[in-house]
Amino acid sequence: EVQLVQSGAEVKKPGNSLKISCKGSGYNFISYWIVWVRQVPGKGLEWIGIVYPADSDARYSPSFQGQVTISADRSTDTAYLQWSNLKASDTGIYYCARRARPAINYALDVWGQGTTVTVSS
Amino acid sequence: DIQMTQSPSSLSASVGDRVTITCRASQSVARYLNWYQQKPGKAPDLLIYAASNLQNGVPSRFSGSGSGTDFSLTISGLQPEDFGTYFCQQSSGAPPTFGQGTKVEVK
Numbered sequence: 001e002v003q004l005v006q007s008g009a010e011v012k013k014p015g016n017s018l019k020i021s022c023k024g025s026g027y028n029f030i031s032y033w034i035v036w037v038r039q040v041p042g043k044g045l046e047w048i049g050i051v052y053p054a055d056s057d058a059r060y061s062p063s064f065q066g067q068v069t070i071s072a073d074r075s076t077d078t079a080y081l082q083w084s085n086l087k088a089s090d091t092g093i094y095y096c097a098r099r100a101r102p103a104i105n106y107a108l109d110v111w112g113q114g115t116t117v118t119v120s121s
Numbered sequence: 122d123i124q125m126t127q128s129p130s131s132l133s134a135s136v137g138d139r140v141t142i143t144c145r146a147s148q149s150v151a152r153y154l155n156w157y158q159q160k161p162g163k164a165p166d167l168l169i170y171a172a173s174n175l176q177n178g179v180p181s182r183f184s185g186s187g188s189g190t191d192f193s194l195t196i197s198g199l200q201p202e203d204f205g206t207y208f209c210q211q212s213s214g215a216p217p218t219f220g221q222g223t224k225v226e227v228k
Contacts, residue, residue, distance in 0.1 A: 045165070045208060045219040061216035062122075095164050105171040106212040107155040111164035 002026040004034075004096050004112035011118045012086050019082035020115045027110075029077035030054040033099040035108060036070060036081045040092040050099065051079055086119045093117075098099030123147050125213050127220035131137045132163065140196040142223045149189045153213035156185055156194045159222075160205045168207075176189035201227050 007021040022034060036048040049060040053072035060070070067090075072079045079096055094115045097108035123169045124147035134140050144154065152172040157165035166178045169185040172192055196203055204227045209220040 044221045045210075047218065059215075063216075079126040097164075100167075100170070104176075105153055105155055105174075105211070106217075107167050107170040107176075107185075108157070108165070109167050109176065111166070114164050 002098075002110050004098065004110055006094075006096060006112040006115045009116040009118075011120070013121055014087055015083050016084055016086050016119075017082070017118065019047075019080055020094060020117070022079045022081075022112050023100070024077045024079075027098075030074045032101075034072065034079040035097045035099050036079075037095045037097060037108075038092045039095065039114075048081070048094075053077070053079060059067055086117075088119050088121075091117060091119050122216060123214045123218050125209055125211055125218050125220040127207075127209055129221050129223060130221065131226070133228055134199050136199055136201060137151045140199050140203075140225065142194045142207055142209075142225075143193045144187075144190075144220050145196070146190045146211055147198060148214075149159045150211040152188050154185075154187065154192045156214060157208045157210065158203075159208065162219050165208060166219040168190055196225075198222035199225075199227060203227060208221040 005023050030053040035050045038046045048064045049070045051058040051070045051072045053074050058070040069082045096112040098110040100107050100109040126145045154172045156169040159165040173185045184195050206222045207222045208222050
């Protein structure tokens with residue numbers, strides 16, 4: 001079964017650092033881009049960035065550039081999203097998703113279950 | 122960024138009804154338009170890609186149409202399990218962007 005499994009919920013204080021993970025299985029993980037998406041109630045879905053696990057090439061939405069770091073470890077089929085200085089505004093649900101091939105319009109065809117991040121003093 | 126605007130923001134319909142959700146892009150995205158369904162507490166699921174192609178396993182009562190800036194998702198014969206929030210997403214420009222969602226309630 002093709003799946004992405006994310007790490008568990010996190011509760012952090014402002015200023016803390018955090019790294020959440022997304023482990024792929026059931027397919028050739030390094031051959032597909034992994035996308036990170038944030039969902040905040042009332043703000044819909046926001047594209048954070050994307051990483052290619054084969055070479056760790058990472059690209060960011062301008063809104064998130066410099067705020068987070070996206071990486072991947074091809075030896076463990078895992079992608080990561082990390083913060084070095086959390087803010088209350090980082091609170092939300094974070095999803096990883098697999099970006100499909102061009103023939104599938106670069107749609108997000110496999111999603112992780114989501115990781116809830118709560119930042120509060 | 123390309124802005125995606127969905128309408129309506131919510132709707133309530135009866136089992137068997139035909140339901141249509143529209144999505145408008147702020148500039149042409151050709152047919153780089155995808156639709157997702159999200160159930161409460163779950164991740165979104167891909168329904169339709171390239172404006173009108175059903176993802177594997179998606180019931181045929183779902184259909185999509187459009188190109189350029191105007192798109193629609195139609196459910197022909199709403200079923201109880203079709204409740205949830207539907208999102209459009211453009212994969213033409215960088216960064217890809219989503220509509221704000223349409224919440225569907227089944228009466």
